[in-house]
Amino acid sequence: MQExxxxxxxxxxxxxxxxxxxxxxxxYRWLYLFMVPxxxxxxxxxxxxxxxxxxxxxxYNLMKGVWGSPWVGxxxxxxxxxxxxxxxLMKNTIILSVYRIVFNMFPDLILALMLNEIRVRWFKKxxxxxxxxxxxxSWIIVYGIVFSFFAPGSGLITNFxxxxxxxxxxxxxxxxxxxxxxxxxxxxxxxxxxxxIYLAALAGINNELYESxxxxxxxxxxxxxxxxLPGVRDVFILLIILRLGNILDAGFEQVYIFLNVRVYxxxxxxxxxxxxRGIEQLDFSVPAAVGVFKxxxxxxxxxxxxxxxxxxxxxxxx
Amino acid sequence: MPxxxxxxxxxxxxxxxxxxxxxxxxxxxLFPIYYVFVVSITPYTEVLKNGGFLLIPKSITFDAFQxxxxxxxxxxxxxxxxxxxxxxxxxxxxxxxxxxxPLSKKFLPGRNPVLLALIFTMLFSGGLIPxxxxxxxxxLMNTLxxxxxxxxxxxxxxxxxxxxxxSLPPEIEExxxxxxxxxxxxxxxxxxxxxxxxxxxxxxxxxxxxxxxYFGGIMYxxxxxxxxxxxxxxxxxxxxxxxxxxxxxxxxxSALPPESIKMATVVVxxxxxxxxxxxxxKYFIKGMLLGAVKG
Numbered sequence: 326m327q328e329x330x331x332x333x334x335x336x337x338x339x340x341x342x343x344x345x346x347x348x349x350x351x352x353y354r355w356l357y358l359f360m361v362p363x364x365x366x367x368x369x370x371x372x373x374x375x376x377x378x379x380x381x382x383x384x385y386n387l388m389k390g391v392w393g394s395p396w397v398g399x400x401x402x403x404x405x406x407x408x409x410x411x412x413x414l415m416k417n418t419i420i421l422s423v424y425r426i427v428f429n430m431f432p433d434l435i436l437a438l439m440l441n442e443i444r445v446r447w448f449k450k451x452x453x454x455x456x457x458x459x460x461x462x463s464w465i466i467v468y469g470i471v472f473s474f475f476a477p478g479s480g481l482i483t484n485f486x487x488x489x490x491x492x493x494x495x496x497x498x499x500x501x502x503x504x505x506x507x508x509x510x511x512x513x514x515x516x517x518x519x520x521x522i523y524l525a526a527l528a529g530i531n532n533e534l535y536e537s538x539x540x541x542x543x544x545x546x547x548x549x550x551x552x553x554l555p556g557v558r559d560v561f562i563l564l565i566i567l568r569l570g571n572i573l574d575a576g577f578e579q580v581y582i583f584l585n586v587r588v589y590x591x592x593x594x595x596x597x598x599x600x601x602r603g604i605e606q607l608d609f610s611v612p613a614a615v616g617v618f619k620x621x622x623x624x625x626x627x628x629x630x631x632x633x634x635x636x637x638x639x640x641x642x643x
Numbered sequence: 644m645p646x647x648x649x650x651x652x653x654x655x656x657x658x659x660x661x662x663x664x665x666x667x668x669x670x671x672x673l674f675p676i677y678y679v680f681v682v683s684i685t686p687y688t689e690v691l692k693n694g695g696f697l698l699i700p701k702s703i704t705f706d707a708f709q710x711x712x713x714x715x716x717x718x719x720x721x722x723x724x725x726x727x728x729x730x731x732x733x734x735x736x737x738x739x740x741x742x743x744x745p746l747s748k749k750f751l752p753g754r755n756p757v758l759l760a761l762i763f764t765m766l767f768s769g770g771l772i773p774x775x776x777x778x779x780x781x782x783l784m785n786t787l788x789x790x791x792x793x794x795x796x797x798x799x800x801x802x803x804x805x806x807x808x809x810s811l812p813p814e815i816e817e818x819x820x821x822x823x824x825x826x827x828x829x830x831x832x833x834x835x836x837x838x839x840x841x842x843x844x845x846x847x848x849x850x851x852x853x854x855x856x857y858f859g860g861i862m863y864x865x866x867x868x869x870x871x872x873x874x875x876x877x878x879x880x881x882x883x884x885x886x887x888x889x890x891x892x893x894x895x896x897s898a899l900p901p902e903s904i905k906m907a908t909v910v911v912x913x914x915x916x917x918x919x920x921x922x923x924x925k926y927f928i929k930g931m932l933l934g935a936v937k938g
Contacts, residue, residue: 374769
């Protein structure tokens, strides 16, 4: 209440009796006040952790904390880069990310292009409604479903293969099948949702383009090649940029949930390793060093990819 | 877009293939979910008799559901998840709105640097370890707050809401100002009633995220009594003996194979999402498209 009373008084004062910024601040005090909880959140849970990355340069000890732990310079980074495990992790991460870019982006685009060809309204709506449903299910649920299909001894597909007289493979713990399992479940879960953004871009294409193309004698495929595909090009490039920025992420949530010891050789990625070593074994400094490495590479990649996109005539993200 | 080319035979064949592929994809999407439902309500002996595949079960039993709801573990996890989803979403919306509204005012001094600082967090983050240490330092460890506060505002949702506020006609707010409304009154009684569609969209986004949240639980909670549903579900799926996870003696479950109980728990986790799904799909395309507008 006092605050309001003072503000009201301040408003009545003749101009020039206070510095300009104070007046501006008082004028918009409510708007600034609204922002306080949100800004506090961003400071504490986004900016403080950024500075918390200094633990990568320390021999961090939970008891001593950030202020008391000894500094070790780049020792943790040396440990990381000289470890043979790191190469395996990097390889797994990048392979999985590249697979994801290929096997996510193209199904999304293809689904959108196919839906765009459909003229029967109810069919299009039904297929769309069905296919983006799984996006809202958690990876735990998806794993539960996968389990019911592939569990050794009780899974639907495991039993089916056994009944055919073939040797059942334990898909859940097979290094050979692990990536296929990740990618196919990802296609199942996210293709319908991923198609939406392309459908929006397709809806924005001017119909006159198709009309004049038809007059010029272009058939379905030529119309698709010269009008439809250029219409989604910008969106496609934009999504690739975002993906490239996350190339060292490789979909931590899904991988962690699907992972087990027997597929570490192909399935262990940077983030799952950080999680195991840091959160489960409470050894913070070396994983934090990997985290620093990841954040910096990711940041540089987004900036680079954005520049590239602009050079090729797209609009980029910013 | 109307048909703007003559349909030749090959076009018709192409059409046929497209319809077929889409129909198959639709079925492939639906089938696994349907299968889990069927297994959860069919007596397991019948499931086994039919080679694990049943399109329509001949007899129906709710024993598996009875078992998980009488166990204490799943109901408690369900309560916690509902609590987190309701309170978490309310707090998410409150703080997001309070931050997005001022940021939607182009005249507000300091707006651009703040926006830039927020968008920067989408490009660069401290990552897992420092975030974990921060949550620990703030004293949220092993409390349910740890499942809400660290994800209080999603920058993506914030930008969607800001874009929405910017699209409201400024005249309405100006008229309110002339009538003597302060910023708080304007937000509460003019802007909010006009923003119900976006509140519904983002509320559903936040809500589904809370419902599906898993990592907060395993990172920040030690007390098993606080575990949310997804954590309990994952533990049940990966352990061969369900009775231990459910903390009930095996004798009580003797007639029930673990598969039925696992699938019943999956169903418990799916059903609420299915219930809000019609609402989700009404709003979320709109929301997605708003989000695609540059921040």
